[in-house]
Structure formats: structure tokens, C-alpha cells
Amino acid sequence: MRTTSQRLLKHFALAVLFSVFSLAQEAHVGNLTGHAASGKKLYRRFCVGCHGPLGDGNGENAQWIDPKPRDFTAATFKCRSTPTGTLPTDDDLYNSVGRGFTNSNMPHWDALTNQNRIDLVAYIKTLSPRWQSEKAGEPIKVPAEPAVTIESISHGAELFQKMECWKCHGPQGKGDGPSAATLTDSKDNPIRPYNFASGADDSRFKCGSTNQDLYRIFMTGVDGTPMPSFADVIQPKDAWDLVHYLRTLQTHRHSKENDVLKASGGKIPSKAPESNSPAPSENKGSGN
Amino acid sequence: MFTKRCFAALFTVALSPGLLFGAATISGKITYTGTPAKAKVIDMSKEPTCAKQHPTPITTEAVVTGANNTLANVVVYISAGAPEEPNPATQAVTFTQKGCQYIPHVIALRPGQELKVVNEDQTSHNIHPLAKVNREWNKSQPPGTPPLSEKFDKEEFIPVKCNVHPWMHGYFAVLKTSHYAISGQDGTFKLPDLPAGKYTITAWQEDYGTQTQDVTVSGNDSKTVDFTFKAKPY
Numbered sequence: 064m065r066t067t068s069q070r071l072l073k074h075f076a077l078a079v080l081f082s083v084f085s086l087a088q089e090a091h092v093g094n095l096t097g098h099a100a101s102g103k104k105l106y107r108r109f110c111v112g113c114h115g116p117l118g119d120g121n122g123e124n125a126q127w128i129d130p131k132p133r134d135f136t137a138a139t140f141k142c143r144s145t146p147t148g149t150l151p152t153d154d155d156l157y158n159s160v161g162r163g164f165t166n167s168n169m170p171h172w173d174a175l176t177n178q179n180r181i182d183l184v185a186y187i188k189t190l191s192p193r194w195q196s197e198k199a200g201e202p203i204k205v206p207a208e209p210a211v212t213i214e215s216i217s218h219g220a221e222l223f224q225k226m227e228c229w230k231c232h233g234p235q236g237k238g239d240g241p242s243a244a245t246l247t248d249s250k251d252n253p254i255r256p257y258n259f260a261s262g263a264d265d266s267r268f269k270c271g272s273t274n275q276d277l278y279r280i281f282m283t284g285v286d287g288t289p290m291p292s293f294a295d296v297i298q299p300k301d302a303w304d305l306v307h308y309l310r311t312l313q314t315h316r317h318s319k320e321n322d323v324l325k326a327s328g329g330k331i332p333s334k335a336p337e338s339n340s341p342a343p344s345e346n347k348g349s350g351n
Numbered sequence: 352m353f354t355k356r357c358f359a360a361l362f363t364v365a366l367s368p369g370l371l372f373g374a375a376t377i378s379g380k381i382t383y384t385g386t387p388a389k390a391k392v393i394d395m396s397k398e399p400t401c402a403k404q405h406p407t408p409i410t411t412e413a414v415v416t417g418a419n420n421t422l423a424n425v426v427v428y429i430s431a432g433a434p435e436e437p438n439p440a441t442q443a444v445t446f447t448q449k450g451c452q453y454i455p456h457v458i459a460l461r462p463g464q465e466l467k468v469v470n471e472d473q474t475s476h477n478i479h480p481l482a483k484v485n486r487e488w489n490k491s492q493p494p495g496t497p498p499l500s501e502k503f504d505k506e507e508f509i510p511v512k513c514n515v516h517p518w519m520h521g522y523f524a525v526l527k528t529s530h531y532a533i534s535g536q537d538g539t540f541k542l543p544d545l546p547a548g549k550y551t552i553t554a555w556q557e558d559y560g561t562q563t564q565d566v567t568v569s570g571n572d573s574k575t576v577d578f579t580f581k582a583k584p585y
Contacts, residue, residue, distance in 0.1 A: 137483070137487075139487050146488075147488040147489055147490060148486040148487060148488030148489075149486070225493065226475060226491070226493055227474065227475040227493070227515070230475070230515050231514070231515065241397045242397070242514070242515050242516070242517065245517040246514055246517075247514075247517075249479075249481050249487060284488075284489050284490070284491075286487060286488070286489060287487065288489075289477065289479070289489070289514030289515075290489070291477035291478075291479065291489040291490050291491040291514075292488070292489060292490050292491065293490075293491045294490075295490060295496070295499065296491055296492065296493055296496045
């Protein structure tokens with residue numbers, strides 16, 4: 064015996080489900096609204112070759128590509144403003160489409176209009192069920208950047224030792240640390256740590272080129288890769304010092320950090336070595 | 352109408368704690384046939400602070416065996432027939448990194464139960480559970496930092512690794528039931544306090560997969576269910 068109220072409740076539940084689903088088919092950035100239906104057509108034209116018809120990263124070009132195209136069905140994204148393990152915001156995905164990924168086959172999609180890009184974001188969000196059961200994470204706050212000083216650079220250098228960034232990124236940030244050769248991504252494909260010394264003046268990071276973007280990377284981690292989040296274990300001021308030091312590892316890049324370093328004689332003053340931070344023996348290499 | 356009331360009554364009864372736990376026991380032993388792949392010796396020379404904790408080098412733990420072909424680290428649990436348990440366990444499960452090893456190698460916990468990850472080493476580890484059903488996350492834990500507190504929402508066997516020390520592998524078994532056990536070196540397990548009922552018992556080994564058996568218990572029965580896995584030589 065089923066009462067009318069039960070039947071109504073069932074219809075109501077279905078309606079809620081349906082509306083949640085259709086909401087997930089939209090994306091919002093600023094005053095743009097993306098629609099999955101339009102995004103799907105664009106995806107089939109521009110993205111399917113690498114990311115595949117199912118969005119699982121197994122497009123026909125995928126076998127020739129390293130690093131592999133993103134698997135949208137897992138909804139694990141590298142460039143986020145949100146904590147590790149959480150979904151990115153629409154802005155994060157939108158920016159990734161526009162920016163592309165340095166050192167990969169993902170171009171920056173200048174050819175697409177802003178509306179095209181947000182439509183694509185809406186479609187990408189239909190490719191994993193996670194978007195229906197989870198909300199995007201709360202974006203990590205990036206406090207105002209303190210002034211670059213030789214002290215902040217020097218403290219950043221200490222942290223680079225202490226946090227053992229060099230284990231993967233190498234003593235001079237060349238991506239040649241002792242663990243570098245064994246690193247794999249979450250799909251067991253070999254992956255290289257970022258080489259800070261690579262590239263010329265325009266050497267960019269995957270997830271944006273500003274100091275804020277670099278700060279964010281420690282806090283969010285690069286999900287799907289070996290790069291973890293340090294949000295629980297590093298203070299904002301320390302993270303900024305680390306940013307300032309990392310910029311000096313980009314030796315060919317013009318930056319305020321390199322200017323400050325040059326003005327101080329080009330050398331990072333070192334404190335008395337701490338007994339518990341092992342000096343990596345690889346430090347003596349010629350640099351190439 | 353009548354059946355509906357019956358169901359409602361049954362449901363309430365099933366939720367009362369008295370019936371979640373009974374007096375029956377299922378126990379048994381996990382063994383293997385064939386020849387397991389030889390455990391590999393781990394070279395920790397790149398991490399001296401860990402290497403010196405192991406006067407005798409340790410070996411990989413994907414398959415850990417005991418005397419008389421017994422298998423350790425097998426998760427045995429009730430996969431069907433157990434009453435729903437609405438509340439997550441309140442006690443945290445601790446997973447320790449010591450000597451660049453996970454101790455224990457496999458832990459079991461329930462959805463929503465607190466997982467405490469401890470770093471006792473003088474080196475940074477990153478804890479990277481490669482979850483597919485749950486969220487995949489990846490967090491750094493430098494030496495001397497407080498334990499990480501995490502939880503998982505859904506049932507899943509999650510491989511966990513440390514990218515900095517590629518030999519470090521372990522598993523988080525997230526199980527809906529609290530009726531589970533992990534076999535020791537002697538291969539034995541015990542599932543006590545079971546209410547009367549028909550159960551499916553699943554045994555899971557990370558390299559050898561899963562096996563299931565059905566068993567019915569009543570009162571304070573004590574039944575034996577053994578599992579035998581076929582070893583993979585490589």
C-alpha cells in the first residue's frame with residue numbers, strides 16, 4: 064500500500080536528483096556560464112584525439128604522448144587552487160584550458176573563445192560521477208607576498224634542505240635528486256620532477272607563472288603525481304621564503320629574486336650546517 | 352502492509368547493538384600452494400638514516416609467508432550477511448612509517464574511521480594513497496611533524512606508497528564491517544562475536560586476489576574456514 068505522500072516524495076527526490084545532475088552540466092567563471100552540450104561538440108572536435116571519446120585519456124594519440132593526457136573519469140587534476148584530494152574549481156579548469164601545460168602536449172587554447180573554454184569545462188565535469196556527489200574544495204588562501212630579501216632567500220634554501228625537496232628536485236633544482244629516476248605518476252608511468260634550471264627567460268611552471276602560483280603548488284600538491292601537499296606542515300611565511308629561493312634556481316630567468324641575490328654578491332649566505340639535514344653528496348657536480 | 356511492518360520491526364531489531372554482535376566464532380588458517388615469488392632485498396643505501404635501522408636488510412612484503420606454507424597480511428572479513436553497522440568506529444587506526452617501512456604493512460579500517468599516520472623517521476615521507484573509489488590525495492610529512500589525521504568514505508582496498516622511497520608499499524583496506532581480521536605470520540585469523548546468520552567470508556591478498564566462502568553459524572558455534580591461495584611464481 065503506497066500512500067500519495069510517498070509517491071510525491073519519490074517524485075520530489077527524482078526532481079532533486081535531476082536538477083543536481085543538470086547543475087553539474089554547467090560551469091561558471093565570472094559572468095560566463097558553460098553548457099555541457101556545447102562543450103561536448105567542442106570536445107569531440109579538439110580534445111578527443113588525446114583525451115579519448117570516454118575522457119579516460121586513451122585517445123588515439125595517447126600512446127605517443129608523454130606525459131599522458133589527463134584521465135577525466137578519475138577527476139584527479141594537477142593544477143588546482145583547492146586542497147589535495149579535492150575537486151578543482153571551475154576557474155581552475157578554465158585556466159588550465161587557456162594556459163595549457165608547459166613541457167607537455169597540451170597547448171594553450173588561444174584559438175578557443177572564452178565561451179568555448181567554459182563550455183568545455185562544463186562537459187569535462189560530466190565525465191566523472193564525482194562531480195555529482197562532491198563539491199569543489201575550498202580554495203587555499205595565498206597571503207600577501209613579503210619583500211624579497213637575501214634573508215628570505217637564504218631561509219628558503221634551508222627549507223629546501225629541511226623539507227627534502229632535493230630528494231626529487233636535486234640539490235640545485237635540476238630535477239636530478241636521488242629519488243628522481245624512480246618516480247611514477249598514479250598510473251605507473253615514469254614522470255620527471257620539475258627542473259628549475261631548464262628553459263630560458265620564459266621558463267614557466269605547469270600551473271601558472273606567478274609567485275602566487277608557485278606558492279599554491281606547495282599547498283595543493285600536484286595530484287596524480289609524486290608532488291605532495293605541504294599545507295599541513297609549512298607555515299605561510301616559510302612557504303614564501305621557499306618561493307623566493309626557488310626563483311634563484313631558475314638561473315636564466317630574470318627575476319627580482321635573482322636581482323637581490325646578485326646585489327648580495329651572487330651567493331646565498333649559509334648558516335652553520337644543521338646536523339640533521341644531510342648535505343647531499345651530489346652537490347659537487349659541474350652543473351650539467 | 353503486514354510485510355512492511357515486519358520489515359520495519361526487523362530493521363529496528365537489526366540496528367540494536369545486541370544483535371550486531373553474537374557468540375559465534377569463525378576461525379581458520381590461510382595457506383598457499385605452489386612457489387611464491389622470492390621476496391626482493393630492499394636497497395636503502397640512498398636513505399642512510401633508515402638503512403642503519405636494519406642491520407639485516409629487509410625484503411619486500413607483497414607476499415609474507417610463515418612456516419608450513421602459511422600466508423600473513425591476508426585480510427579476512429564478512430563481505431555479505433553482516434548486519435549494517437551505522438556508526439563508524441571511534442578509535443583511530445595507526446599507520447607508522449619507521450625505518451622507511453610501513454608498520455603494519457596492511458591496515459583495515461571502516462569508512463569514516465580516523466586514520467592516524469605517524470612518521471618516526473628522520474626523513475620526509477609523502478603519504479600517497481592511490482585511491483580510485485575514494486579521493487586520491489598526497490601529503491608530505493617531514494620528520495618531527497605531528498601525525499596526519501585522515502579518513503576514507505567508501506569501501507576500497509587502497510594501495511599506498513611513498514614516492515620519495517619507492518620501495519615503500521602498503522595497503523589501506525576500507526571495510527564496511529567491523530568483523531574483520533588480518534592474518535599473522537602463522538596464517539591464522541579469528542572472527543569472534545558473530546550473531547547467528549549466513550555469511551560470505553572473503554579473504555584478500557594483495558597479489559593473489561580474493562577468495563570467498565559461505566558459512567552459516569548459530570548460537571555459540573565455532574566453525575573453521577580455511578583458505579588456500581595459489582602462489583604466483585613471479
